[in-house]
Amino acid sequence: MIRLDIDLSYLTKNFQIGTQRVNEYSTKSIDEMMEAEAAQGNTQAASFQEDVLNDPKELVKLFKLQSARNRYAILSNMNSQDLEYLVQFLEPGDLLMGLMFFTKEKILNLIYDLPKDKICSILFNAFSPEQFLKMIPEKEINKFFDSDKLDKNQILDFVKTIPEDKLNKMMEKYLYKETGKLQENLNMSKEQVVKFMDQLEPEKFKSALKCFEREEKMGLILELTQKDPKLFMEFSKNALTMPLAQLDKGEIVKNMNKLEPEDLMKMVNELPDDILAVVVTQIDPLVFAELLCKNFQDVLSEIGIGNI
Numbered sequence: 001m002i003r004l005d006i007d008l009s010y011l012t013k014n015f016q017i018g019t020q021r022v023n024e025y026s027t028k029s030i031d032e033m034m035e036a037e038a039a040q041g042n043t044q045a046a047s048f049q050e051d052v053l054n055d056p057k058e059l060v061k062l063f064k065l066q067s068a069r070n071r072y073a074i075l076s077n078m079n080s081q082d083l084e085y086l087v088q089f090l091e092p093g094d095l096l097m098g099l100m101f102f103t104k105e106k107i108l109n110l111i112y113d114l115p116k117d118k119i120c121s122i123l124f125n126a127f128s129p130e131q132f133l134k135m136i137p138e139k140e141i142n143k144f145f146d147s148d149k150l151d152k153n154q155i156l157d158f159v160k161t162i163p164e165d166k167l168n169k170m171m172e173k174y175l176y177k178e179t180g181k182l183q184e185n186l187n188m189s190k191e192q193v194v195k196f197m198d199q200l201e202p203e204k205f206k207s208a209l210k211c212f213e214r215e216e217k218m219g220l221i222l223e224l225t226q227k228d229p230k231l232f233m234e235f236s237k238n239a240l241t242m243p244l245a246q247l248d249k250g251e252i253v254k255n256m257n258k259l260e261p262e263d264l265m266k267m268v269n270e271l272p273d274d275i276l277a278v279v280v281t282q283i284d285p286l287v288f289a290e291l292l293c294k295n296f297q298d299v300l301s302e303i304g305i306g307n308i
Contacts, residue, residue, distance in 0.1 A: 001029055001104065002299070004070050005307030010062045012052075015044045022305060030062075031301040035176050053300050058290035063303065065285040074299060075277040079202055082296070083276045084269045088261075089287050095264035096253055098279035101271055104249040110267045111256070112241050116233040118259060118279070119240045125242055126255040129232070130223060133218045135246070141217050145209045147234040150224060153206065158223050162216055167193040173211040178204075192295035 012015040017037060025033040031053070037045035044051075052058045064070050075083065087095070099107060111119060123132060133141065159167070171193060175183045188196070197208055202247045210216070227233045232240075244252055256264070268279060292300055 001304040002074055002302050002303055004063055004073055005067070006030070006063055006070075006303075006305055007061060008305075015048070016046070017042075026305070027146070028275050029302055029304045033305075049238065049298065050120070054293050056286055056306055057231070057287040057295050059293060059300075060285050063289075064291055068281050071283065071285065071288060072277060072281045074303070075280050075283065076274065077302070078277065078296075078299065080273050081275075083273060083280055085291065085295075086280045086283060087265050087276070088287075089283055089291065090265075090268075091284075092257070092264060094279070094282040095261065095268050096257060097255045097282065098268040098271065098276075099256065099264070100249065101275050102267075104252065107252055108245060110270070111244065111252075112237055114259075114263065116235075116237065116240060117230075117297060118263060119237065120232050121258045122252075122255050123131060123240055123244065125258055126247060130218075131242055133221060136235075136239045137241040137242075138214055138217075140236060140242075141214065141221070142210045143236060144221060144234055145206050145217075147231070148202075149231060149234060152198075152223060154227065155209070155220065155223065156198060158220050158228065159194055159197065160200075162190075162212075164188075164190050164193075164215065166216060169213070170211045170216070174208045177207065177211065186247055223303075258276060 008019060008022060012019075015034070015037065017033075022033075025036065028036070031048075034045040034048035034237065052062055060066065064219070065075075078086075090098070099110075102110070111122060127135070129184075167190060168188055171188055172183045175181070175186075177181050197205060199206060209220070212220070217227075221231075244255075268276070271279065
């Protein structure tokens with residue numbers, strides 16, 4: 001039986017059942033109490049099902065559903081399936097609060113399991129693209145250039161903006177990688193470098209891009225992603241989630257506010273039942289009453305009176 005601190009004056013006012021008689025029904029549920037009262041000729045009690053158990057507003061009054069303690073008492077007696085069903089009726093802010101019951105490590109794992117576009121929504125809610133690129137290892141930046149989705153012409157247009165001394169430094173590094181021979185005091189013009197790169201086969205072109213200094217690589221990535229933000233999804237999930245690990249749990253959760261409610265619900269539903277019941281306790285009392293009336297008459301029939 002689910003024991004609630006209900007509104008005893010409600011029973012007296014609406015059903016002429018005083019505290020003394022309520023005490024006599026201490027082992028029974030309210031539903032059973034009303035059946036017994038109806039059998040004894042209490043006409044108001046005979047309509048209890050229709051007047052209260054099927055009326056959300058009256059249910060809120062009798063069972064004091066404005067009380068979080070009472071809502072929790074009911075929810076803590078529900079099974080996993082019922083609790084997961086009710087999660088969908090929470091507000092997004094309540095779902096975010098629910099995530100705080102997870103450890104930081106678990107939250108990062110949940111984020112990692114999201115599609116890359118949703119990881120990006122969290123990442124760039126917390127950091128600017130420039131900050132992101134500064135926070136990840138250079139090997140992750142280099143992996144970006146392995147993508148086949150990069151526009152070669154856009155890349156070459158950016159290369160034309162790089163000073164010649166930095167272009168020659170890139171060429172020295174690239175040629176050494178290809179030939180194993182040092183190329184000292186290389187003095188190619190910007191046009192020569194661009195023409196050379198344009199003639200490279202795709203894999204060697206990617207290799208040449210990786211030979212730029214980090215500053216130029218970051219500038220190129222920012223240029224490309226500004227024109228096509230979807231290119232950020234060419235980074236690995238490890239790279240996209242790495243900066244988030246530097247935030248505390250509260251900051252991570254705060255920056256998850258652009259996720260769809262469905263994503264948050266899926267995460268929250270991984271909580272243990274006892275914790276999930278605490279989270280669902282945040283549900284709006286009237287909404288909760290409506291759902292109890294519609295889908296949980298069996299739960300209502302188990303409610304008895306506590307703290308008489």
